[in-house]
Amino acid sequence: MKDIKVLGSGCANCRNTIALIDRVAKAKGVAISLEKVEDIQQITTYGIVSTPGVVIDGKVVHAGGVPAQSKVEQWFL
Template identity: 60%
Template sequence: MKAVKVLGSGCANCKATARLIEQVAADRGVSVVVEKVEKMEDIARFNVMATPGVVIDGVVVHSGGIPARSKVEGWF
């Protein structure tokens, strides 16, 4: 079980990122819990400067724009 956090203020790119992650994880048969972090204070604590950002098990793995599918596949 991987805990994934998508950091972003709720913009279209953030939603697309969350969907992409859920989809790739499902394709790979990895069980994930995707949580959207939308509060600015919480986003800032991760020291991420461009949204959407992605945090997996507490580590920032991506920031700025929708990640490429190949990149997401590399996480699972």
């Protein structure tokens, strides 16, 4: 199971990123733990300046804007 955190304030891009990750994971049959992190202090510990940020298993894989679906699909290979 992949541990995924979406870092951001809860803006539309953050919500769209969460929905996209959830949709791709379900389509690929991958079990994930998906968490939304809105605490600014916690977000800054990952070095994220532009949100939304995506962290998978402790590693930052994306920051700033909604990731392309093709990029998200690569996370689940």
